[in-house]
Amino acid sequence: MSATERKPILEMHGISKRFGAVQALSDVDFEVYLGEVLGLVGDNGAGKSTLIKIISGAYHADAGHYLFDGREVAVNSPRDATALGIETVYQDLALCDNLDVVANLYLGRERTRTLIPGLVKIIEEIPMEQEANRIVSELHIRIPSIRSQVASLSGGQRQSAAVSRAVMWNSKVVLLDEPTAALGVEQTHQVKELIRRLRDRGLGVVVISHNLADVFDVCDRIIVLRLGKRGATFQTNTTNAEQVVAAITGAEFGVTDNGKDKTPDNASHSDR
Amino acid sequence: MKSVEQTAPRSVEAGEKTDAVSSLRSSLSLVDIGSLPVILGLIVIAIIFQIANPNFLSPLNLTNLMVQISAVGTMSVGIVLVLLIGEIDLSVGAVSGFCASIMAVLSVKNNVPTPLAIGAGVLTGAAIGLLQGFWFAKLHVPSFVVTLAGFLGWQGALLYALGSTGTINLNDALIVGLANYRLPVWLGWLLGILFVGLYAFGIVQNRRQRAHANMHVDSLTMMIGRVALMAVGVLAAIALMSVNRSFTDVPIQGVPSAVLIFIGFIVVFDFITKRTQFGRYVFAVGGNADAARRAGINVERIRIVVFVLGSTLAACGGILAGSRLLAVNQSSGSGDILLNSIAAAVIGGTSLFGGRGSTWAALLGALVIGSISNGMDLLALSSSIKFMVTGAVLLLAVTLDAYARSRREASGRS
Numbered sequence: 001m002s003a004t005e006r007k008p009i010l011e012m013h014g015i016s017k018r019f020g021a022v023q024a025l026s027d028v029d030f031e032v033y034l035g036e037v038l039g040l041v042g043d044n045g046a047g048k049s050t051l052i053k054i055i056s057g058a059y060h061a062d063a064g065h066y067l068f069d070g071r072e073v074a075v076n077s078p079r080d081a082t083a084l085g086i087e088t089v090y091q092d093l094a095l096c097d098n099l100d101v102v103a104n105l106y107l108g109r110e111r112t113r114t115l116i117p118g119l120v121k122i123i124e125e126i127p128m129e130q131e132a133n134r135i136v137s138e139l140h141i142r143i144p145s146i147r148s149q150v151a152s153l154s155g156g157q158r159q160s161a162a163v164s165r166a167v168m169w170n171s172k173v174v175l176l177d178e179p180t181a182a183l184g185v186e187q188t189h190q191v192k193e194l195i196r197r198l199r200d201r202g203l204g205v206v207v208i209s210h211n212l213a214d215v216f217d218v219c220d221r222i223i224v225l226r227l228g229k230r231g232a233t234f235q236t237n238t239t240n241a242e243q244v245v246a247a248i249t250g251a252e253f254g255v256t257d258n259g260k261d262k263t264p265d266n267a268s269h270s271d272r
Numbered sequence: 273m274k275s276v277e278q279t280a281p282r283s284v285e286a287g288e289k290t291d292a293v294s295s296l297r298s299s300l301s302l303v304d305i306g307s308l309p310v311i312l313g314l315i316v317i318a319i320i321f322q323i324a325n326p327n328f329l330s331p332l333n334l335t336n337l338m339v340q341i342s343a344v345g346t347m348s349v350g351i352v353l354v355l356l357i358g359e360i361d362l363s364v365g366a367v368s369g370f371c372a373s374i375m376a377v378l379s380v381k382n383n384v385p386t387p388l389a390i391g392a393g394v395l396t397g398a399a400i401g402l403l404q405g406f407w408f409a410k411l412h413v414p415s416f417v418v419t420l421a422g423f424l425g426w427q428g429a430l431l432y433a434l435g436s437t438g439t440i441n442l443n444d445a446l447i448v449g450l451a452n453y454r455l456p457v458w459l460g461w462l463l464g465i466l467f468v469g470l471y472a473f474g475i476v477q478n479r480r481q482r483a484h485a486n487m488h489v490d491s492l493t494m495m496i497g498r499v500a501l502m503a504v505g506v507l508a509a510i511a512l513m514s515v516n517r518s519f520t521d522v523p524i525q526g527v528p529s530a531v532l533i534f535i536g537f538i539v540v541f542d543f544i545t546k547r548t549q550f551g552r553y554v555f556a557v558g559g560n561a562d563a564a565r566r567a568g569i570n571v572e573r574i575r576i577v578v579f580v581l582g583s584t585l586a587a588c589g590g591i592l593a594g595s596r597l598l599a600v601n602q603s604s605g606s607g608d609i610l611l612n613s614i615a616a617a618v619i620g621g622t623s624l625f626g627g628r629g630s631t632w633a634a635l636l637g638a639l640v641i642g643s644i645s646n647g648m649d650l651l652a653l654s655s656s657i658k659f660m661v662t663g664a665v666l667l668l669a670v671t672l673d674a675y676a677r678s679r680r681e682a683s684g685r686s
Contacts, residue, residue, distance in 0.1 A: 079568060094566050096559035098627035099552075107556055108567030112549050121549040126485050133487075 007070055009034045009204045010055070010086065010173050015064035017050050024050040025228045028064075032173060032204040037195055039219035039236075040208045043248055046225040048208050052175055055206075056088040057081035069172075087166035088175040093158055097151040101143060102132045104150055105165045135168045139197055142190070156187025160194055173204040180214050192218045212241050224248055307621050309672060310636045313665075317640065321647035328647055332517035335528065337639075337646045339451065342530035343368075343593035345638035347613040348620075349537050349631050350585030353578050355617055356545065358558045358626020359415040361582045363404065363422030364613055368590025369605025370430040371397045375591055376440040376600040377433050379447060386446040390591060397587025398580050400426065405579030409572040415579075423610070431602055439601035442594060450533070451595035454526035457514045463532070464510040467539075472499045530592055534635075537585065541631040554578060558627030589613070608659070612641050615662065619669040625677060640665060 008031035017025040025047045032038045042048050053059040054066075057078040066075050068084050075081050081088070095104050102125070111128050112121035132146050141160040143153060150158060159179055166174045179195070180188040195218050198205050209215050215222060216236055224231035224247040232247040245251075321328040347364050354361045375393030378384040384392070404422050408415045434440065442448060455463075475495055482489045510527060518524040545551035553574050556564040565571045593609075594600045618624055619640050620633025641662055648658045 078566065090566075092562075094560065094563035096556045096563050096627070098559035099555060103552060103556075107552075107564070108569050110549050110552060115548075120544075122547055123549055123552055126481055126487065129487060130485055 006033055008032060008067075009069055011065075011067040011070075012051075012055070012061075013065040013067070015051065015054060015061045015066075017047075017054060017059060017061050023228055025054075025061075028225070028228070028230045030055075030223065030230070032206055034172065034204050035199055035202050036220045037199050037205045037207060037218055039215040039222040040206055040225065041210075041212070041215060041222060041244065041248060042225035042231070045227075046248075047228040048225055049177070050228075051225065052088065052177060052206075052208060055081065055086065055173075056175060057086075082169070082171075085170060085172035086175070087169065087171040087173070089159075089162045089166050089177065089179065091178045091181060093162040095150045095158060095162055098149065100149055101136075101146040101153075101161050102129050104161060105132050105135070105146075105168060107165075109169070131168070132164075135164050139164055139167070139194060141194065154187060155183050156190045159183065159187070159191050163191075163194055163198070167198060167201070167203065171203065173206065174198060175206045175208070177208050178210065179207060180209065180211060188214065212244060215244075216241060226250055307630075307632065307636055310620055310633075310640060310669075314636070314639055314643065317643045317647065321643065321650065325647070325650045328650055330517070331512050331515045332519075332524075333646065333650070335513050335517060335531075337642050338513070338531045338534075339528045339596060340646060341616075341638040341642035342451065342528075342534040343589045343596060344609060344613050344616060344641075345534045345589075345634050346537055346592055347586045347589035347609070348616040348634035348638055349534075349541055350582035350589075351613050351617040352620075352622045352629055352631050352634050353541065353545070353554065353585075354415075354582045355622045355624060356554050356558045356627065356629055357575060357578050358561070359408070359575070359578075360614070360624075361404075361415065361419045361579065361586075362610065363400070363419040363426055364582065364586035364589075365605045365607075365610030366423050366426035366430065367397055367400050367583050367586040367605070368593065368609065369600070369603075370426040370433065370590075371400075371587035372590035372594040372600045372604055373430050373433040373440070375447070376442060376594060379444055380440050380442065381437070386444050390447065390450075393591050394584060394587050397584045397590075400587075401580035401583030402576065404583065405576035408579065409575040427606065430604065434600070434602060439599055441599045443598070447591075447595050448598060449529060449595075451528070451530035451592050453529040454524070455529065455532065457526050460510050460514055460527040463527075464506050468499070468503045468506050471502050475499060530596060533588075533592065537588070538631045538635055541581075545631060550574070550577070555627055560627075608662075612638075612662075615666045615669075616641050618673065619666060621669075621673075623673050623677065624670065625673075637669075 010030075010032050012028065012030040015025055015028045015030065016023070028047065028051060030051060040048055040051070050059065054061045055075075057075045057080050060076060066073055068086075073080075073084060075084070075086075078088075096107065099107070106128050110121075111124040113124055114120070115122050129146065136143065136146055139160070141157070141164060143157045143161065150161060153161065163174070163176070163179070176195070179191050183191060192214065195205055195207065199220075207215065207219060219236050222234040222236060222239070222244060224233070224244065226248065227250075232243075234244060234247075318329060327333055347368055350364060351361060371393040374396045375389045378392055379386055379389035400422065404415075404418050407413055407418045475498060479489050479495060513527045513531070514525055516523045516525045545554060553564065553569050556567070556569060557571050557574050561571050564574075590605055594604060616637030617629070617633055618637065620629075620635065620637030622629025622633040622637075644661055644665065645658055648661070
């Protein structure tokens, strides 16, 4: 893949993080390129969530370097990450059910005009709705109306709304935490289509998933984390599920730690 | 009365069937669907009491009813705000009594100029809200507990402030006039027409801007319907209060100031909750505080400000109540005032679970509770029955809310 010849948009080097007695991450490298979908996989406790939270600024690494667009940056809060153009869609989507789609897309970043300086800011609904309409149609997201309450949307539509919010701020990298975990077949398909469109728009997309079938379906490259360390890296078009499962479980040539034969199917269950 | 930007769902295909469906939805959304059951309930209550006592719907009684609900209704506007962020304030009754007593003591006992005394009462409310809001938002003590402590504490403060006097009678013209002044008939009409005009202007302006931006606009009939509905409601109420309602030769007419203040609070806070960024954040915190925090919203600040507003409105309600009753005494703000102000917000359609509601709920709910109480007074029924009926209505309203919520959750997951 051409990705290897380019410079990564986001690089992490030697990342370590300890929680009390638990070494969650030790000396982990990570990189994602523009225009690729990267799958981040690993067993429970492998450190996926910790790594994602460090990238998104929710955690601060004990050691290591954080490079964005080739420059070392300090990311100490989620705000720092979003300022760089790194957006995270958490598994719970962080949507307000009681607000409509437009309000959710703009939550915390409303367009306003000041009525009384320092006191009253009026929300400018019309440009917000126009912009929201534009992004939703660009991403081919099917929702009844962007003025419908999020509570009335299906799981796939909610996921799509959360992803739209992540990409509408000129973001460069989008992290998706278990984007298909709670979805049905048709909705999973829609979300995967959406992920491909993000890649086609030139974004770097990181997908964390337990579902290896989905990972193989949508990702260009797979990074395996195992016991807090960087494991193997695969190109999806030159590997198969057995190799990835072996890397996740630490087994060689399809023989797992506990002797059981693991296939992607029984490794794909959700742990939550 | 409802947000201007809320539109009927867009029909994707222009088939006849979808047109029919969307036009049906449009006509339903002319009135906020959430408040439809309350309005129907009000009509039923009005019919029952009118049959039982033909004086119920007389201009005099209806105006009295509006004045009676103004104080509790004002407190209820504050409760709506607190409920919107998914919290509760049990101290509003005690705060209303205590703040009214501050005003009364300063004005009557210490001869402080009246506007200053009123201002001190209102500011006391704000300070109490700041304290309780800080305690809840920063120290993470549940609002239920903080305000329950306030409920006891401010009641004690009321007794302390009144001291040995017990009852302070109010006869200062300004304080008494707060609730009991009647606007000249022409001024009532002028304000009403101005309000309807502004409402219509806002809707037309919004429609023009949307049309200019090539965006979906509601049908013209829909727009005219909305304005007409608002005009009829407002002007009918003003007409009712402008009729001479006196039984003697001395004419009594005009909109009472208490009603104007109450409606004024509703309109101002409706605007704040629906149109401003602060209002959006109030709904966001009530809908999903965690999501709001991750979106960069200062959740603690929003919570503190809402508690300040809630207690300030409680103080205003207490001052209105003192003004109407011409006195502040040891029982000011006690009794069923707290429960009625919470019940009014909930009966009016504000969700106890946060994130859903409107300040107009305070009017609708207070009207329901006030009508029941007023009607039973007309029938000379004992307060025992009054309490039981109000309790049953409250239970019904909360059940409807819980039912609607479970329906939403069921549909949201599918």
